[in-house]
Amino acid sequence: MEQRYSRQTLFSPIGTDGQRKLQHAHILIIGAGALGTSTAEMFTRAGAGKITIADRDYVEWSNLQRQQLYTEEDAQNRLPKAIALKEKLEAINQDVRIKAHVTDVTPWNLEELIGGVDLMLDATDNFEIRMIMNDISQKHNIPWIYGAVVGSYGISYTIIPGETPCLHCMMEQVPLGGLTCDTAGIISPIVQLVTAHQGAEALKILTGNRDALRENLVSFDLWSNQHSSIDVQMLKNDNCSSCGASPSYPFLDYQNQTRTAVLCGRDTVQIRPSSTRKPDLKRTAEDLSPLGEVEQNPFLLSFSTGANRLVLFQDGRVLVHGTSDIAEARSLYHRYFG
């Protein structure tokens, strides 16, 4: 057992001192898709103290091509990703405490998830959650590492409150309307390149090696063989409402939260009910079974009818598959779930 981390402690910038720090570190990974499974495995093997994983989705066949650790059985059983990942990680390293949350991250539950966390790793698939993470990071003075991928292209940046520009500072400089949904597919190697960058920066932060942080915004395209690394320090904006002199954290505002979201490229709409009432999955299954095909596991209920499939989670959320029209999704939701 003492040999377990020997190759990591032999690496002199980490050493036994850095390893001890890592073993007391708590990492919050938001998203358990391609990026999240990769960094979660990395830090489970590396011996982090605690890893909290939050994800809103369940394993599907189209995930298996790149989302490491998930199996055909997980897809068959439609296991929530956070649950499936926790199971795999615990088999890899029993000393790491793994906490799984099957939930859509909102400002309110993120305020709870962030307790005791040293670093947040971005493994989400949309900017709405990233801007919430960005505000929470500034509010609680916790660094986070942006990472994103599409096609053969990836990007990463490490955000340290009080030092670097935040994501909001940088996005201010992005022309409006540019953030379209990603439908270009994805290849696995770019995932690994982005998580290699996120992972290395996370190791530096968590083992007390902040001097070694990269500082630049990096991007790469593994197909066209291009890469870019630019110093964005001068984009830090003193008037930024997230990280400036008098922040208002606009993305934590109730007004700015959407309750329905089209999941890009998936022909799926998510509906998050406003009440916090937890549904009774068993009873709902009984009510729906005369109307279509119902399948259930301890975490969710799947109901198929015609061209649509509706998946109800324990936290009350519903994914409506087979449409990207919010109005149609809402009407299906109300027809079957009241």
Next chain:
Amino acid sequence: MELLINGTTVQLSNNITTVSDVIDYFIPDRPAVVVEHNGNILTKENHSTVNVKDGDKIELVNFVGGG
């Protein structure tokens, strides 16, 4: 005109005069980019006012959302 874009030499027609034109040419469908022009980061207001000339070095970093 010859530009060095993300480390690669690229030949472009002379119709391209501003940084905005360069962005439109390379990333027509998703112009969510931070641009460095000859070592200087540009604010988005400058994308359409800064002219490019032969030999300029441009770094384009496109913000994407997938994960």
